[in-house]
Amino acid sequence: MQSTQSLPVIDIRSLVGNSDSIQNSDAAKIAKAIGIACRENGFFYVTGHGVSESLQQDLEKLSKQFFSLDENEKMKISMKDGGKAWRGYFPVGGELTSGKPDLKEGLYFGSELSAEHPKVKAGVPLHGKNLFPEELPAFKKTVLQYMDVLTKTGHALMKGIALSLGLPAEYFHEKYTADPFILFRIFHYPAQTSTNSQQWGVGEHTDYGILTILKQDDNGGLQVKSKNGWIDAPPIPGTFVCNIGDMLDRMTGGLYRSTPHRVLNTSGKNRLSYPFFFDPNFDIRVQKIENLEPAHDDRESRWDKASVHDFEGTYGDYILRKVEKVFPGLRDEVL
DSSP states (O other): OOOOOOOOOOEOOOOOSSSGGTTTHHHHHHHHHHHHHHHHEEEEEEOOOOOHHHHHHHHHHHHHHHHHHHHHGGGBBGGGGSSOOOOOEEEOOSSSETEEEEEEEEEEEEEEEOTSSHHHTTTTTBBBBBOOOOOHHHHHHHHHHHHHHHHHHHHHHHHHHHHHTSSSSHHHHHIISSOEEEEEEEEEEEOOOOGGGGGGGGEOOOSSSSSEEEOOOOOOEEEEEETTTEEOOOOOOTEEEEEEOHHHHHHTTTSSSOOOOOOOOOOSSSSSEEEEEEETTTTTTTTOOOOOOOOOOOOOOOGTTTGGGGSSEEEEEEEEHHHHHGGGGHHHHHH
C-alpha cells in the first residue's frame, strides 16, 4: 500500500565549497535536517549541490544514445570482459536482486585505475579500468568528469552527516573516506505497465556502503519503505535523491538505518537512473561509532532477515559477499 508521506528536501549549499564555513549556523541547520531524515526515513533530496546542469544533460544524452544501440554493439563492453574490475554492460535480467532477475539493463563504472596501480597489479577485485563504447567517444570524458564532481558532493554530504551525529565535520574523511571506494551505475528500465511482482525494475533491497547519490530522469518509479509503508520518491527538478547504506547503519549502531527501496517503472516510457555510491575505503575495517544512543536490531523487519551489525571486517569483505549474489555468473571472473 502506498503512503502519501513525502521525503524532505535539504539545501546543502553551505556544505559545498569552502570548508572554512562548515561550522556556521547554516551548516548546523543542514546537519540537523539531515539527522532527522536519516533517523526517520534514511532518504532525502538535496538541492544547492552545485553539480553543473550542462554536465548532467551531456550524461543523459550519451546514456540514451548508448542504450539505443543494437544489443550486439552494447555487448562489446560486456561485464564478462571487465574481469576483476567488475565493469561494463549487462543486459536486461543480467543482475539479480533478492535472488530474482531485475527488469533493467545497465552499465557499471568505478574509479579509473591504470594497470600500474598497486591494487590492479595485485589483482584486488573491483579495481581497474572502465569499459567504454567506441561508438560514443565523448562518453568516457563525461562519465569520469561526473564521477569526479559527485565524489566532491559525497565528501560535502559526509561532513553534514558527521555534524548531524555530533561528530567533527571531518570524522568520516579521516577514518573512512579520504580515499573512498567509488562505484557508479547507469540503469535503463524498459517501459512496462504490469505491477506483477516479477516485473520489478529493481526488487526490494538496501545499498551496501555509506551514501548513495541518485540522479533520476522525469519518469519516476522509485519507492522507499518508510515506517508507514511504501512511499514514492518522484523526481524533483534540480535535486538528487540521497540515501544511507548498510555501512552507515553499521557505524551508527542502527541509529541511521539503511532503508529498503525498489523500482517499478509504470510510466509507459523508458526510464534512466544514475546511482552514485560513495563508500568507505575498500581496505578499511568498519566499526561502530562510540557513544551514540543505542538502537534496536531490525533484522526481523529487513528484506534479507540479516543484521548488518553482525558484520566484522573491511568494506571490501562486505561488498565482495554481495557480488556473489547479484552477479552469480561473474563470481569466478571477479573473485
